[in-house]
Amino acid sequence: MTLVEGAGPRTGAPPEPLRRNREFLLLWSGASMSFLATRVTAVAYPLIVLWHTGSPLAMSVVSTAALLPLLLVQLPAGALVDRWDRRRLMLGCEAGRVLAVGSVALALAAGRVDVAHLAAVAFLESALAVFYRLAERGAVRNLVHPAHLPAALAQNEARGRAAGLLGQPGGVLLHSAARWLPFGFGVLGYLVSLVTLLFVRKDFQAERTAPARPGRLTGEVAEGMRWLWRQRFLRAALGYVAGTNVLFQMLALALILRIKEAGLPSATLAVVVGIGGVGGLGGALAGGRLQRLMSQRTLLIGGAVAWTLLIGAMALTARPVLLGALYAGTGFVGAVFNVAAAVYQVRITPDAFQGRVAATAGLIGSGTNALGSFAGGLLLTAWGALPTVRAIAAAMAVLALLAAVAPGLRGETAATPRTAEPVDPVEPTEKPVEPTEKPVEPTEKGEGDR
Structure with missing residues (x-):
C-alpha cells in the first residue's frame, strides 16, 4: 500500500509550484543559514577548548554540555512548541543564539577563554536548536500545499546533509584563521534566519480550537506520548529506527578502527566520510520521489x-574510495528513509501534536545513539573492527527479517492530507481522522518543484 498523496485545494485550483x-x-x-551556523559552532567548541587548555577532559565537558539538551530538553520542548506560537518561538530562539554565541565571539576576540562560559553557551545554543528544529518541522506543513510536502521535507533533509558537509570543514578552517571567526559566522547565520522569519506572512500553525492549559506541561507531554503509542505502525517503525540507530553508531566507530588497523593515515577518514556525505545528499534529493513510489513498509524492509549488503561489503575491503562509496550507499538509503518517515509523521500527526510527537521520536533516536556508541566500544575492544562490522551486517539482516514479519508494520495508515482549513482535535483520537473526500494522486506538475 503506497502512501496517499495530498489532494489539491477544495476549489480545484492547481497548487503554486514549490519553487x-x-x-x-x-x-x-533562513533555516539553512541557521543549520549551517549550528554545524560550524558545534565543531569549534571542542577545538577551542583543546587548543587552549590542552585538556581532553575539558573538551569532553563542553562536548557533553552541547549533547545534554538532546536528552533533557526534547520532551518539554515538544510540549511547549505545541503550546506556544511557533513563529515567535523561532524568533526568540534566533535572538537568544545571537546573544549567546556573540558573547563567545567577543570573549575570544578579546583573548579570553573560559571553559565554564563555553559549556554554558554550548548547552544554551543546543537547547534553543532543539526548540527551533521542532517548531520549524511543524511549521512546514502550514506553508506548503499537501502535494508538495514530500518535496519540501526532502529539501529540508538535503539542507541538513549539505550543512554537515560544509559546516564541519568550514568550522575548522575558520578556527584556523582566527579563534573567534566560527562564532562570528554563527552570529551572522542566526541573524539572517531571524530576518527571514520576520518576512514570512503565513501562520506557522493551525488555529487552536482550545486554549493552552497552564500548569499541565507533564500531562501534555504524556498526552503526546499516548497519541503516538496508539499509532500501531508508527510505534513499530520507531522501534525499528531505534535498532538501526544503534547499529550505525557502532558502524561509525568500527570504520575509524578499520582504517587504523589497515595502517592507513587518519586523513583517510575524511575521504570516507566526505564521499559518504555526498551519498546522503543524493538520497535526500531523491527521497521525495521514492516516497511517492513505495510504501513505508517497503522502504523499511528494502x-x-x-x-545489510553494503555493510557486509565493508568487511571485504580497506580501500578508502571503495569504503567511501559503500558508506555513501548507506547514507543514500538513510536519507531516503528520513524523508519518507518525516512525511509520514508530519501528515498523520494533528497539528497540535507535532512538537510532542517529533520530540518523542527524536528522544528515542538520541537515546539509542548513546547505547550504540557504548556497545560499539565494547565490541571493538573485544573483537576488533572486522568481526564487529560483520556482526553489524548480521544484526541488520535480522532487523530486515523482523520488519518483514512484524504485524505492526503491516497496518500502515494512509497519510491524510491537510485540508484548506485544518482543524486540530481538542483531545487525541484513537486513530488518525479519515479523509472526508477521496484523495487524488498528485500531478507531475507538483513533482518537479524541488
Whole structure:
C-alpha cells in the first residue's frame, strides 16, 4: 500500500509550484543559514577548548554540555512548541543564539577563554536548536500545499546533509584563521534566519480550537506520548529506527578502527566520510520521489536489506574510495528513509501534536545513539573492527527479517492530507481522522518543484 498523496485545494485550483512559494523559500533559506551556523559552532567548541587548555577532559565537558539538551530538553520542548506560537518561538530562539554565541565571539576576540562560559553557551545554543528544529518541522506543513510536502521535507533533509558537509570543514578552517571567526559566522547565520522569519506572512500553525492549559506541561507531554503509542505502525517503525540507530553508531566507530588497523593515515577518514556525505545528499534529493513510489513498509524492509549488503561489503575491503562509496550507499538509503518517515509523521500527526510527537521520536533516536556508541566500544575492544562490522551486517539482516514479519508494520495508515482549513482535535483520537473526500494522486506538475 503506497502512501496517499495530498489532494489539491477544495476549489480545484492547481497548487503554486514549490519553487514559487515565497513563504516556504523564506523559511527554508533562513533555516539553512541557521543549520549551517549550528554545524560550524558545534565543531569549534571542542577545538577551542583543546587548543587552549590542552585538556581532553575539558573538551569532553563542553562536548557533553552541547549533547545534554538532546536528552533533557526534547520532551518539554515538544510540549511547549505545541503550546506556544511557533513563529515567535523561532524568533526568540534566533535572538537568544545571537546573544549567546556573540558573547563567545567577543570573549575570544578579546583573548579570553573560559571553559565554564563555553559549556554554558554550548548547552544554551543546543537547547534553543532543539526548540527551533521542532517548531520549524511543524511549521512546514502550514506553508506548503499537501502535494508538495514530500518535496519540501526532502529539501529540508538535503539542507541538513549539505550543512554537515560544509559546516564541519568550514568550522575548522575558520578556527584556523582566527579563534573567534566560527562564532562570528554563527552570529551572522542566526541573524539572517531571524530576518527571514520576520518576512514570512503565513501562520506557522493551525488555529487552536482550545486554549493552552497552564500548569499541565507533564500531562501534555504524556498526552503526546499516548497519541503516538496508539499509532500501531508508527510505534513499530520507531522501534525499528531505534535498532538501526544503534547499529550505525557502532558502524561509525568500527570504520575509524578499520582504517587504523589497515595502517592507513587518519586523513583517510575524511575521504570516507566526505564521499559518504555526498551519498546522503543524493538520497535526500531523491527521497521525495521514492516516497511517492513505495510504501513505508517497503522502504523499511528494502532499506535494511540494502544496508545489510553494503555493510557486509565493508568487511571485504580497506580501500578508502571503495569504503567511501559503500558508506555513501548507506547514507543514500538513510536519507531516503528520513524523508519518507518525516512525511509520514508530519501528515498523520494533528497539528497540535507535532512538537510532542517529533520530540518523542527524536528522544528515542538520541537515546539509542548513546547505547550504540557504548556497545560499539565494547565490541571493538573485544573483537576488533572486522568481526564487529560483520556482526553489524548480521544484526541488520535480522532487523530486515523482523520488519518483514512484524504485524505492526503491516497496518500502515494512509497519510491524510491537510485540508484548506485544518482543524486540530481538542483531545487525541484513537486513530488518525479519515479523509472526508477521496484523495487524488498528485500531478507531475507538483513533482518537479524541488
